[in-house]
Each structure stands twice: as structure tokens, then as C-alpha cells.
Amino acid sequence: MKGCAVRVWQMIVGATVDGAFGPKTGLKTIEWKRIHGLEETALVDLATWSKALSDYVVTYGMPDIEAGSYGRSVMFLQAVVGAKADGVFGINTTRKLTAWQREHGLTADGYASTATWNMVFEMLAKNE
Secondary structure, three states, X not given: OOHHHHHHHHHHHOOOOOXXXXXXXXXXXXXXXXXXXXXXXXXXXXXXXXXXXXXXXXXXXXXXXXXXXXXXXXXXXXXXXXXXXXXXXOHHHHHHHHHHHHHOOXXXXXXXXXXXXXHHHHHHHXXX
16 A cells, blocks of 8 residues: 555544555554454455545545545545645645646546545546
């Protein structure tokens, strides 16, 4: 795992979000997998992502979000696009999201709707 996938994973398991999958993230992963009934390893495989993302969507949803939005879904998106994950969708998040959308062939409008979320989940499923 690398880059934004690590940041998102760290957010999900409650590790420090720094983009580096080190020993502390590994321990948090094992703990998270134990709680969720998965094999207790530090490997974040497709089964682990499937469980994590389905639980996350059920709990928090993936609403359309834009500048002025706030909350856990914003924090999740910020971890994906490389913005400071503070849960407040401001100008920096807009810039980072617009660049991320452009990089992934989406309409670069700074608005996270279904197309953006679908690309996020596709990318995370590939551990990118």
C-alpha cells in the first residue's frame, strides 16, 4: 500500500495519518482486524478493504460534499486527496480535490459526488 491508500487506512484504524505504513499502523491494523473478525495480520488485502469500506459507508455514508461541508466524510476525502485531514472542506481541500479529479480523468470541479466517490473506492480497492 502506498500514498493516499495508507492515509485513508490510517484514518480508518485510528493510527496517526502520515502516509507511512510503519509498525504502529501495522499494530492498529491487527487490532482493527481482530475486532472485525478478520485474520489478525498487518496485511491490508481486498477482503480487509471490502469490510472497512462497507462498514464506513454504512456508518457515515458518502454524501455529495463541497466547500463549506464538514465532518467525517470530508476527513475521509481529505486523506484520499492529500489535504490536511481536519474535516473542514476549505480552499486547500478544494484545490487538492480539483487536482486529484483532473489526475484521475474526472470533471475537475472541486465537488465530490458519485463519480468522485466511485473513483475513490476503485483506487482504494487497488491499494493505490
